[in-house]
């Protein structure tokens with residue numbers, strides 16, 4: 530797979546409790562069975578255990594998954610990024626990532642991180658690289674370093690209740706072909722209780738979380754990752770794969786969750 534898929538499953542807060550391990554693996558496998566083409570993870574999650582769980586969930590079906598992981602800023606020196614990726618690949622039991630992101634901007638110069646990413650692309654260990662939680666000033670700095678224009682994606686906090694990226698970050702990315710990938714599209718489950726989202730969901734015969742998920746990747750070329758450790762909820766989320774929101778739906782959701790009218794700093798979870 531070369532282009533970044535529209536919808537995928539996340540793994541934050543997986544790997545934290547051993548007692549949940551079987552459910553977490555089952556949730557990811559259910560997602561793949563239902564047609565989710567992408568899994569998002571990070572060396573941070575469960576301090577590596579989430580990647581190990583993903584490795585188990587995708588065993589025997591690596592080619593059917595677009596695999597995303599992230600390097601921590603403190604590991605993102607030129608050599609550090611290569612070493613961190615190799616550790617992630619071992620935990621994931623694969624020889625390559627489809628997309629590798631800098632989790633957030635840190636102290637290592639972005640030029641060093643990009644040089645590390647370039648080495649990983651050259652050696653075939655990653656297909657593409659991107660960033661996460663980058664505000665416009667960080668994107669500008671990245672775009673100014675050698676190879677910075679090859680950034681494929683910026684993964685950011687984006688959902689109906691948190692639309693700040695629509696003001697400056699998303700237009701910056703769109704103008705340069707950088708895919709905006711939403712994280713926390715369910716606002717950690719809170720959007721499932723919204724009456725406006727529930728009304729739209731009832732019209733389509735799907736769950737409110739499926740509506741929130743589909744909304745977060747409604748634009749052409751957009752992408753989003755949502756998480757559940759429960760196979761039943763992953764089944765509900767899978768309705769987003771085929772859900773098309775109508776103009777009336779979008780108007781109703783806009784009225785309940787208006788776009789911000791002022792610029793502000795990028796929000797993170």
Ligand SMILES: NC(=O)c1ccc[n+]([C@@H]2O[C@H](COP(=O)([O-])OP(=O)(O)OC[C@H]3O[C@@H](n4cnc5c(N)ncnc54)[C@H](OP(=O)(O)O)[C@@H]3O)[C@@H](O)[C@H]2O)c1
Pocket residue numbers: 538539540541542569570632661662684685711712713714715716717718719721736738754755756757758759762765798
């Ligand atoms: N780059 C970054 O800095 C960053 C930051 C945050 C997240 N992410 C990525 O984005 C993914 C998604 O974000 P997220 O996990 O923060 O939030 P989310 O997908 O918005 O919501 C996940 C939470 O919602 C709950 N949930 C799922 N379905 C639900 C439903 N139908 N009703 C009520 N609650 C429901 C889940 O609980 P159960 O598991 O118990 O169902 C989980 O606690 C993460 O897993 C991670 O891969 C990246």
